[in-house]
Amino acid sequence: MSDAPLSPAAFEARLRAVGTERYHDKHPFNLRMHEGELSRAELQTWVRNRYYYQTRIPVKDSAILTKSGDPAFRREWVQRLHDHDGRAPGEGGLELWLRLAETVGLARDDVASLAGVLPGVRRACDAYVELVEGADLLVAVAASLTELFAGDIMKTRLAAFEKHYPWVDAEGLAYFRSRTTQAPRDARFGLAFVVENAKTRADQERCVAAVEKKCEILWSLLDAVEAAHRRPRLSPHVVLRDDDERPGGKVAVLSERAVRVNEAGCEILAACDGARTAEEIASLLRARHPDTPHVADDVHDFLGEMERLGVLVAA
Amino acid sequence: MSAAGAPRLWNLVAELTYRCPLRCPYCSNPTQWSAIRDALDADAWGRVFREAAALGAVHVGLTGGEPSVRGDLAEIVRAAADAQLYPHLVTAGLPLTESGLAALRDAGLRSVQLSIQDADAEASDAIAGTPSFERKLAIARAARALGLALTLNFVLHRRNLGRVGEMVALARTLDADRVELANAQYDGWALRNRDALLPSREQLEAASAVVAAERAKASRPELVWVLPDYFSGRPKPCMGGWGARLAVVAPDGLVLPCHAARDLPGLAFWNVRERSLRECWHEAPGMNAYRGESWMREPCRSCERRAQDFGGCRCQAFRLTGDAANTDPACALAPRRDAIAAARQRPASDALRYRDARSS
Ligand code: SF4
C-alpha cells in the first residue's frame, strides 16, 4: 500500500464503497421489511429495539461536540441534537419515533422505558457510543458517515410501509420522512469535514475503518432483532447426555466440541421446541422466574451462544 | 483434576492406521509412518473406547491415515457407539464408498469430516497425489443424504490460498455444516515441504478478507479460519494443553498428547497393549512432562497468556529450537522467534516432496 493520501474523489469513493458493500440495507431483515414480509410482532420488536439506537444518537453527538474547539463546527453539529431532542417537549426525532411505536401497536411509555431491549442490540448501540467517545474528532465524525447511505434507505422504507404495512398509520411515518432530508444534509457536512481533515493516508484509512465498524454495528443490531424471532431447536447432530460431574447439568456433544450446559441452561434448552420464538422462550422463562433479574437477557444471550456453538439450530 | 492428578479426558483421537491412498505433502502423520503397524483389532479398540469413556471421554475422532482402508471400520464405529462415545469419522473420502458410509451410519456414526485438497478438481488431485476429487464430492453428498453432520477440511498453503472463496462456494453447494480453512501446520511432512507451501503475508490477508466477506453473507456453514501462528505472533493453544483434554492413540497403541509427540526425544509414552488407558493417560512420564505449568520457563512462566495458549506447541518448540521446553518460537515474545522469521524469509520453492513410504 502506498503512503500517499488518496485524492478527495478517490477517498470519497472508498468511503461510499464501504456502504455499497456493508450497509445494513442489504441485511436480510431489512430486505424482508422492505418486501413486506415482516410480521407485526417482528416489526414491533424492530421499532422497540431501534428506539434504543435513537436514544444513543444525541449522546454520541454530544460527545462529538466536546471534541471540537471550533465554534463553526459546533454550530453546525448542534443542529443534530435539536433534530433528535427537539427544541421543546413533544418535538424532535425521538418523539417521532415514539409516535411510530404507538402506531405499530406498542405502548409509548413501555418503549420509552427501554425495558425489553435485546442484549445484543444494547451491546451494538453501546459499542457505537464507545467508539465515538474513544475516538478523535475526525474518526468520530467519520463513524457518522453511514448517513451517506441513509437517505436512500429512508425513501425505500417509506414506500415499503405505505405499500405493505397499510395498518401503520401515515402519521407514524413522520420520522422516516424527516430523515430523508436531514440525513443527506448531515452527510454532506460530515463528508466535507472528513475529506478536508483526513490529511494523511493513515487518517483516511482510519476513517474508512470507522465507517466499516459502524456498518458492522448496524448489522449486528439487526442480527439481534432477527434472532429474537427465530425458532430454535436442538441440532439433529447433537447428543445430549447427563453431566456426571454436575447434577442437573448436561453435556451437548457435537462433531467438533462438547458443550457443558448447567441446570438453568437445560431449562432453556428444554423450551426450544422449534415452535416457540426466542422472544416467546424469554417470556416463558421470565414468567417462571419472576424474581430473578435479567432472565430475558440471559435467555437471549444463551440462545445466541448455543446457536453459535451449533447446539441449537434456528429457523 | 481427577484423584490421580491428571485432568479429565474429554476427547479421544483414535488413529486407526497410517495407511492412506493419498500422498499429501503436508500430511501430519509421522514421516516414518510406514514402520508403524496397525496393532489394535476392533476388539482392542473397543476396550480402549470403554476405558476412555470411564475416564470421562464423550467423543472419539476416528482418524488415520485413512480409516476406511480398514475392513473392520464398521465394527470399530459400533464399539465406539456402544461405549457411549460420539463417533466422528475423519476421512479423505476413499476407499470409502456410499454404501460403506451408510453401514457406518447404521453402526452409530454421527458425523464426518472430509478433507478436500482444493476447490478445483485438478489442483485437488495434484496435491493429493492421486485422483480423488470426484469421490470426495460423492462422499459429501452421501453424508448429507444420510443425515450425518458434515465438516469439510481444506488444508491451506501457498498454492491454494487464492481459492478460499471457491472452497466456501463448494461447501455451500455441498451444504456442509462447517468448513475448516486450516492453514498447514509446519511439522512432519509439511515441515519438509515448508519452502513450497508457506504462503506470503499478502496471500493470508487477502484470504482473511474473503473469509470475512463470506461470513457476513450467511451464518452457515460455520467457517473456521485462524491466522497461522507463523504470521500471527500468537502460538496456537495446541490440543487445549498437553495432556489436558485429549489423548491420541496411535495405530500401534501408543498413547500420546498429540499426533506428533512420538518423535520428541527423551519422553516415555505408554502403550494400551501393555497397560490400561488410565495408566497411559495418568501416569506415563511423557504425558506428565508438560502437563500444567511447572515445566515452563520464562517468558511463559510469568506471562498472563499462559493459561490460554499453554506456551504454544511443544513439538514446534523442539523442531525449531531443539528443546521442547522452550517457548514456541511462533510467539512474538519467544527468545527464539528468529527461527520463524528465518523460515518466512527463505525463497519459495516449487519442489514438493509427496508423502511416501521410504523412511529417511
Ligand atoms: S493428510 Fe493426506 S496423506 Fe495424510 S492421512 Fe490425510 S489424506 Fe492421507
Ligand code: SF4
Ligand atoms: S510467552 Fe509463552 S505463555 Fe506468553 S504468549 Fe508467548 S507462548 Fe504464550
